[in-house]
Amino acid sequence: MNIQETYSSLGLSDFEYDRILELMGRAPNFLELSLLSVMWSEHCGYKNSRPLLGRFPNEGTRVLQGPGENAGVVEVGDGWALVFKMESHNHPSAVEPYEGAATGVGGIIRDVLAMGARPVALLNSLRFGPLDDERNRYLFREVVRGIGGYGNAIGVPTVGGEVEFARAYSGNPLVNAMCIGLVRSENLMRARAVGEGNLVILFGAKTGRDGIHGATFASDELSEESEEKRPNVQVGDPFAEKMLVECSLRLLEEGLIVSLQDLGAAGITSSASEMAAKGGVGIEIDAEKVPLREEGMEPWEIVISESQERMLAIVEPEKAGEVLKIAERYELVAAVVGRVTGHGDLRIMRGDEVAGTVSARHLADAPVYEREVLAPAYLEEARMLDLEELPGPRDYNSVLLSLLAHPNLCSRRPIYEQYDHQVGTDTVVLPGADAAVMRVKGTTRGFAATTDCRGRHCYLDPRGGGAAAVAEAYRNLSCVGAEPVALTDCLNFGSPEKPDAYYQLVACIEGVAEACEALGTPVVSGNVSLYNETEGESIYPTPTVGMVGVFEDVGRHATPGIKREGDALVLVGNFRPVLGGSDYLEIVHGRVAGAPPVPDLASEKAVSDTVRRAIAAGIVDTAHDLSGGGLAVALAEMALSGGIGAEAQLLPGGRQDAALFGEVGGCILVAVPEGRLGELEEHLEGVHYSRIGRTGGERVRVSALIDAGLDALGEAYERDLFERYAPEGGQIG
Amino acid sequence: MRIGVTVFPGSNCDRDALYGVERAGAEPVELWHADANLKGVDAVVVPGGFSYGDYLRPGAIARFAKVMGPLEEFAKSGGPVLGVCNGFQVLTEAHLLPGALLRNRSMRFVCTRVRTRVENTRTPWTSLFEPGDELTLPVAHNEGNYFADERTIAELEDEGRVVLRYLDNPNGSVNDIAGICNEGRNVVGLMPHPERASDPALGSAEGLKVFESVLRFAGVKV
Numbered sequence: 001m002n003i004q005e006t007y008s009s010l011g012l013s014d015f016e017y018d019r020i021l022e023l024m025g026r027a028p029n030f031l032e033l034s035l036l037s038v039m040w041s042e043h044c045g046y047k048n049s050r051p052l053l054g055r056f057p058n059e060g061t062r063v064l065q066g067p068g069e070n071a072g073v074v075e076v077g078d079g080w081a082l083v084f085k086m087e088s089h090n091h092p093s094a095v096e097p098y099e100g101a102a103t104g105v106g107g108i109i110r111d112v113l114a115m116g117a118r119p120v121a122l123l124n125s126l127r128f129g130p131l132d133d134e135r136n137r138y139l140f141r142e143v144v145r146g147i148g149g150y151g152n153a154i155g156v157p158t159v160g161g162e163v164e165f166a167r168a169y170s171g172n173p174l175v176n177a178m179c180i181g182l183v184r185s186e187n188l189m190r191a192r193a194v195g196e197g198n199l200v201i202l203f204g205a206k207t208g209r210d211g212i213h214g215a216t217f218a219s220d221e222l223s224e225e226s227e228e229k230r231p232n233v234q235v236g237d238p239f240a241e242k243m244l245v246e247c248s249l250r251l252l253e254e255g256l257i258v259s260l261q262d263l264g265a266a267g268i269t270s271s272a273s274e275m276a277a278k279g280g281v282g283i284e285i286d287a288e289k290v291p292l293r294e295e296g297m298e299p300w301e302i303v304i305s306e307s308q309e310r311m312l313a314i315v316e317p318e319k320a321g322e323v324l325k326i327a328e329r330y331e332l333v334a335a336v337v338g339r340v341t342g343h344g345d346l347r348i349m350r351g352d353e354v355a356g357t358v359s360a361r362h363l364a365d366a367p368v369y370e371r372e373v374l375a376p377a378y379l380e381e382a383r384m385l386d387l388e389e390l391p392g393p394r395d396y397n398s399v400l401l402s403l404l405a406h407p408n409l410c411s412r413r414p415i416y417e418q419y420d421h422q423v424g425t426d427t428v429v430l431p432g433a434d435a436a437v438m439r440v441k442g443t444t445r446g447f448a449a450t451t452d453c454r455g456r457h458c459y460l461d462p463r464g465g466g467a468a469a470v471a472e473a474y475r476n477l478s479c480v481g482a483e484p485v486a487l488t489d490c491l492n493f494g495s496p497e498k499p500d501a502y503y504q505l506v507a508c509i510e511g512v513a514e515a516c517e518a519l520g521t522p523v524v525s526g527n528v529s530l531y532n533e534t535e536g537e538s539i540y541p542t543p544t545v546g547m548v549g550v551f552e553d554v555g556r557h558a559t560p561g562i563k564r565e566g567d568a569l570v571l572v573g574n575f576r577p578v579l580g581g582s583d584y585l586e587i588v589h590g591r592v593a594g595a596p597p598v599p600d601l602a603s604e605k606a607v608s609d610t611v612r613r614a615i616a617a618g619i620v621d622t623a624h625d626l627s628g629g630g631l632a633v634a635l636a637e638m639a640l641s642g643g644i645g646a647e648a649q650l651l652p653g654g655r656q657d658a659a660l661f662g663e664v665g666g667c668i669l670v671a672v673p674e675g676r677l678g679e680l681e682e683h684l685e686g687v688h689y690s691r692i693g694r695t696g697g698e699r700v701r702v703s704a705l706i707d708a709g710l711d712a713l714g715e716a717y718e719r720d721l722f723e724r725y726a727p728e729g730g731q732i733g
Numbered sequence: 734m735r736i737g738v739t740v741f742p743g744s745n746c747d748r749d750a751l752y753g754v755e756r757a758g759a760e761p762v763e764l765w766h767a768d769a770n771l772k773g774v775d776a777v778v779v780p781g782g783f784s785y786g787d788y789l790r791p792g793a794i795a796r797f798a799k800v801m802g803p804l805e806e807f808a809k810s811g812g813p814v815l816g817v818c819n820g821f822q823v824l825t826e827a828h829l830l831p832g833a834l835l836r837n838r839s840m841r842f843v844c845t846r847v848r849t850r851v852e853n854t855r856t857p858w859t860s861l862f863e864p865g866d867e868l869t870l871p872v873a874h875n876e877g878n879y880f881a882d883e884r885t886i887a888e889l890e891d892e893g894r895v896v897l898r899y900l901d902n903p904n905g906s907v908n909d910i911a912g913i914c915n916e917g918r919n920v921v922g923l924m925p926h927p928e929r930a931s932d933p934a935l936g937s938a939e940g941l942k943v944f945e946s947v948l949r950f951a952g953v954k955v
Contacts, residue, residue, distance in 0.1 A: 148842050152873070153783040155745025239743050239786025329767075331742055418842045420873040422929050423781075425749045428936075439934060441752075555934065722841075 006030070010037035016367060023362050031300035031348060031356035035363060038266035038304050039273060042530050045366025048496035049528040052506060055513045056523040062485050062550075063524055070114040070191055070262060071181070072524025074486045076550050078443045081185045083117040086125070086178035086451070086488045086546040088529035092233040093146075093175040097139045101146030101175050102236040106308050108179040109156060110262030113245055114311070116189035116252050117181025120424060121438055122151050124161040124177050125451040125490070125544040129170025131407055131721070136165075139173050141722055146236075147177070148418040153238035154245065158419035159427055160436035162451050165407045168459070171534035176490040176527075178546040180449055182440065187252065191261040191271075193279035193314050196342045198258060200272065200283060201320060203327045203334035204244045204310035208293035210234045211267070211306025240309040240332070247330035248311055256323050259314040268303045269363070271312045272338070273346040276360035283360070285338035286349040299348050299355040314340060369496070376500040382460055385580055385594030392657050396632075396705040399588055403629045403661065404636060405716040406587045411640075414720045428554055432641065434479035434625060439554045446554025448482035450547055454628075455540030457596045460581045462504045466511025466543050467599045471665055472627065473547035474519050478608035479623045479668055481557040481615035482549030484519065489526040489545050494538025496530050504541035505530075512543055518601035521547060558615045558670075560624035561642030565696035567622065567671040569648055570680065571631075573607040574600070574688040577654075577662030583628040584661035597664050604666040606687050611668050614683040622671035632660040632702060634669050636713050639700050645710055646671075647701040648693030656705060671695050734951045736944070737764040737774035739804070739820075741795045746781035746817065746928065753928030754778065757944035758953070766798040776813040776857070776947050777804060779820030781873070781926060791834065791876050792822035801827060813857035813947050814920045818874055821912070821922030830915055830922045831889070832881030837874070838905025844873040848900035849911050849925060853893050856914050857950035858921045861942045868939045870925035872903055877924040879906035879913070889913055896921055 001009070007017045010033060020028055020036055028036065039045060046053070058066035064081055065073035071085035089104025109119045124147055129136040140163075151158045156179070193200075211234035251257050259279075261271040268285060276283040287299035293307065315323050320336055327334035341347070346363060348355045393399045403409050416431035428446060429437035435450035452472040458465030470487065477484045489512060494501030516523055532539045551557065579585050580594025614620040622642070626634045631648075639645050650659045672680050677691075693702075701707045736759040738750045751761040762774050771777065785794035795801070801823075808814045808829050816824035824830045837843055846869050851862040881889070886907055889895055897912035904924070912923035927940030 152842055152844075152875075153743070153745075153786065155782060237786070239783060239788070242743055242745065242783075417845050420842070420844045422844065422871050422873060422926075422935075423745055423749065425752055425929055425932065425935060428934065 007033060010034065011041055012037050016040060019367055029356055032358050034300045034304055035269050035346065035356065035358050038269055039363040040366040044266050044270055046528055047366050048369050048530060049491065050368050051370055052509045055509055057513065057516050058522045058524055060486060060520065060522045063522055064185060064188065066522065066524045067526065070111040072486060072488055073115065073188060074524065074548065075185065076440060076447060077445050077552065079184055080440050081183050081188065082447055082548055083112050083115040083181040083183055084178065084488055084548055085111050085525040086176050086490045086544065087527040088490050088492060089175045089177060090173065090492065090529050090532055093143055093173055094171065096233040097142035098146040098149065099233055099235050101143040102150035103234045103308055104175050104177040105147055105150040106236045106238065106241050107264045108177045109154065109241065110264065110311065112179045112181035113248050114189065114191055114260050114262040115181065115183065116187050116260065117183035118249055119156045119179050119181045119245065120426060121180040121436065121449060122156050122158040122177065123436065123449055123451050123546060125453065126161065126163040127169040127174035127455060127542060128165050129167060130165050133170060136170060143173060143175055144415055144418055150236055150238045152420040154242045155423050157421045157423050157427055159421050159438065160431055160449060160451065163412065163415065164455060166455060166540060168455065168540040172532050172539055174492050174542055176544045178451060178488065180548065189252065189260050191275050191278060192259050193275035193281050193283060193340050195258060196281065196340055197317065198340040199315050199317055199320050199336045200285065200338035200340065201313045201315050201323055201334055202290060202310060202337045203313065203332050205237060205240045205307055206291045206293040206333050207302055207305050207307045209297065209301060209305060212301055212304060234306050234308050236308050243330040243332055244309050244311060247327055247332055250326055251313065251323060256319045257313040257315050261312045263310040263312060265306060267305045273360045273363040275314065276346060277364040282341040282343040282345045282347065283338055284341050284347045284349060286351065287355060288351050289335055289337045291333045291335050299350050303348055371496065371502050373503055373506050374499040376503050382593055383595050387579065390589060392655060396660060397708050399661065400632050400636060400706055400708060401712065401716040403583065403587055403633055404713060405719055407721060408583060409629050409633060411718045413718065414722055429480060429557060429559055433559045434476040435482065437480050437554065437557050444553045444555065446551040448477050448480050448549045450476040451544060452476060453542050453544040455542045456586065456592055457581050458508055458541040458543065461596050462507035462541055463511040464596060464598050466508035467515035467601065468665055469543055469545045470512055470515035470519060470521065471599045471601060471604045473545045474521060475604065475608050475625045475668065477547055477549035478612040479558060479625050481612055482551050483612065484521050484547055484549040486522050486524045487545050487547040489523055489543055491528045492532055492539060492542040492544065493530050494533045501538045508541050508543040515599065515601055519605055556616055556618055558621045558623040560638050561622065562638050562644040562646060562671055562695045563622055563642055564673060565644060567673055567695040568677050568691055569646060569693040569695060570670050570672060570689055571667060571692045572611055572670060572684060572687060572689045573667030574603055575651060575664060575667055577630055577658050577664040579658050579662050582661065582663045584630065584657065599665045607666045607668060610683055610687050611670060614680055619676050619679050619683065620670050620672055624669050626664055626667040626669065628663065630661040630663055632706060635702065636700050638669065639710060640714055640717055644695055645697040645699045646693060646695045650703045651690060660702060660705060734948055734953050735760045735762050735774045737762045737771055737777045739764045739766065739777065739779050739800055741766045741784035741798055743784045743786050744780050744782040746926065749928045750778045750780040750817065753931040753941065754944050756931050757941055757948060759944065759948055764800055766800050769799040769802050771803045771807055775951050777807060779816040779823050781818030781820060784819055784823060791819055792826035795823045796827040805829065808920050811917055811919050813950060815858050816922040817926055817928065818924055821924055822876065824920060824922050829920050830913060831885050832879055834876045835878040835880050836876050837878050842875045843903050845903060846871050847903050847925065850898050850900055852898050853896045853914065856896055856918045856921050857947045858943050859896055859946055860950055861946040867900065869937065870927060870940055871929040872925050874924060877904040877906065879910040881907065897923055
């Protein structure tokens with residue numbers, strides 16, 4: 001292999017190789033080239049997205065740590081801080097779904113742990129192709145099993161998430177995992193190597209050949225040959241990670257470490273060089289000191305291995321003995337593998353011999369590409385929708401039942417029942433509500449979290465869809481009564497080298513940023529996953545938002561389930577539903593078309609804030625936002641969740657199918673006892689609202705159009721998404 | 734009263750059990766797996782989780798941990814021992830309780846709340862209940878499907894050693910068995926998690942009575 005073939009096979013372009021020559025002033029050896037190729041991959045280096053990410057606001061009164069660390073941090077109160085981040089594991093999950101998803105969970109837990117926090121909650125956001133395809137069913141089943149397999153064993157509850165199915169994700173599923181940790185603010189850790197002469201200790205699992213060049217793989221498009229890259233996917237061991245969590249927390253508690261960093265993509269190379277670059281120092285790693293799982297590994301393999309369940313700590317020399325002793329107590333392998341130096345390089349040693357040296361600054365400084373932004377041709381055509389052509393349904397009841405039974409709208413119970421969502425005894429609101437609600441033990445406080453994005457919406461209107469994702473998250477948190485604080489995002493897009501996908505990336509980022517500014521929720525951490533394509537087709541642009549909110553009194557929260565007969569049903573918000581881009585249009589009419597509702601961010605904020613204040617005041621305990629499937633589906637969900645029916649009247653005007661099933665942002669349905677309606681109305685001053693009905697009975701009725709029993713609705717809604725796997729006898733193999 | 738909670742590598746409900754025990758009014762004591770010492774506790778809870786990663790078989794490796802020696806002696810001399818979920822699996826592997834917990838009939842992990850009925854109130858862990866009391870308790874397991882040979886099942890039923898029975902069986906266990914006790918009735922294994930239903934802030938405190946029962950058994954006024 002000549003040098004050009006070598007660097008090309010490592011994912012570097014001619015331009016990038018020339019730049020390396022220029023920076024180093026000499027030709028790199030293979031190890032050095034490997035270090036640079038993994039650190040300059042899109043996955044680690046954000047070559048195509050870095051300039052765009054600067055658009056996000058990332059400051060706020062509660063923000064303790066914005067982007068640039070392993071995870072973002074916000075204040076909860078009483079000295080507690082929430083550490084959180086979401087990350088993608090799309091490519092590994094496409095070829096090896098169980099391990100891909102499992103190690104996605106493991107990786108994000110270590111990010112939170114590296115900040116010194118105890119991981120206390122997991123969420124996820126998943127996308128698959130339609131379930132009529134066997135491969136998609138396999139990916140879906142195994143990803144869910146992988147998330148559960150890891151999260152359940154490690155004992156961090158999986159408390160929320162979302163899933164959508166669309167043709168655009170066939171063959172390229174999205175697996176975005178989010179972790180939230182709790183830490184006392186004064187104990188926050190940062191990944192910064194300091195103190196020349198301090199030691200570098202690697203602890204956790206042994207290092208093997210798994211995941212070599214995983215970061216480079218993750219930065220490539222998926223193709224037929226991707227299957228051959230299965231060996232690039234790491235294998236997870238939640239048991240080892242459980243020990244790693246407990247051991248790390250113990251080391252932190254005893255004040256034995258100066259700095260902590262997890263090992264993820266690009267392994268030791270990425271961790272050590274990032275710590276060195278941030279601390280303005282150098283790090284020397286002796287590959288021969290790294291405990292290995294297999295024989296004959298070359299230094300370049302050792303330092304870019306992505307073996308899971310490992311952490312790197314910077315330790316003062318006199319404390320090293322105690323650190324090694326504690327690691328042993330937790331049955332972990334630990335070794336001093338290097339030291340902090342003054343030279344500013346990441347230097348890989350093989351005993352006394354230098355195997356390679358690259359400046360930590362150069363490793364952290366991947367080239368940046370800015371491309372021309374061209375509006376895609378498909379947009380105009382896709383947005384055309386002639387409503388005259390669309391016949392109204394003859395039977396509204398059966399439309400409602402088919403919406404409720406559709407994989408994009410039906411109950412998520414078969415998924416979340418496979419996740420331990422209660423371990424830790426802090427889960428206040430169980431999965432199935434608009435957002436997960438957790439308490440902070442020993443205080444009255446709590447927090448809520450949600451993940452949101454509508455891919456189809458972003459496809460039809462990238463900028464509006466980006467803003468709508470943030471608005472929906474804000475609304476979901478408000479529906480449970482939490483004050484939205486900040487968000488993490490996972491930007492899942494196609495190849496930035498293609499104009500359509502690059503436009504989508506730029507426009508979605510603009511939309512997300514606009515909404516963040518309008519709603520006052522900064523972006524404090526995140527991740528970018530590009531090249532999500534199979535056989536040349538891009539996924540829907542999917543800027544997933546993971547938002548957290550806080551409660552002063554977590555006892556005052558709301559859930560969607562109707563709680564009493566005879567409550568007044570009040571629709572809060574400016575109800576102007578549209579059919580463009582709706583679930584109804586896709587599910588009933590088979591069309592992905594039209595202009596989705598454009599978010600009115602000022603109104604979103606006013607409505608959400610109003611409802612949240614009514615919940616905090618103890619007036620409202622039942623709230624649910626309008627989302628996919630519109631008013632009819634929202635009402636059915638509230639009735640099914642509470643086991644009590646409801647009767648509502650449509651507001652006059654417009655098409656009836658739009659009123660029932662059309663979609664609209666900024667609308668929340670609340671149920672409140674008649675006796676407290678006056679108090680609620682005081683809170684609602686200044687926002688649109690109307691009383692549309694009352695709760696009670698065992699049916700859901702809307703005007704003269706819908707009249708369905710809870711049993712029939714439940715039968716449609718509570719379907720088993722995995723049922724098609726079931727061999728005879730109902731067993732899942 | 735001091736109640737010990739064993740901590741194996743991979744236990745993950747140990748902190749929850751310590752919390753539940755404390756809420757009931759006992760002094761919680763952590764019992765590290767590598768120490769062959771029960772620290773003089775008055776009762777022991779073997780908590781849920783994935784001890785040793787559930788590798789080989791749930792509970793199969795934990796039974797050989799050093800702490801199990803004194804724990805087995807404690808159990809044999811009549812000391813109150815409660816195994817919850819993985820703890821129940823550990824106790825069957827250690828032959829302190831008969832039978833085994835197989836994979837759920839659905840072949841899926843299941844985390845939900847199930848209705849159960851208390852069948853035996855003559856154990857230290859159920860003494861505050863009335864026979865026939867119905868409880869809704871959380872379950873979260875992959876292997877909760879209780880199984881034993883016909884003779885053992887008949888024995889358990891005849892001797893009233895089924896402590897808790899599912900009203901909605903989530904895992905296919907024989908005779909809807911959710912919990913059993915040993916002949917001496919001091920060792921109890923439960924698949925549902927009483928510690929997860931020990932706090933009204935989380936929606937239910939029905940499980941707290943399990944820990945309060947053992948306090949009363951020890952003569953502490955609850």
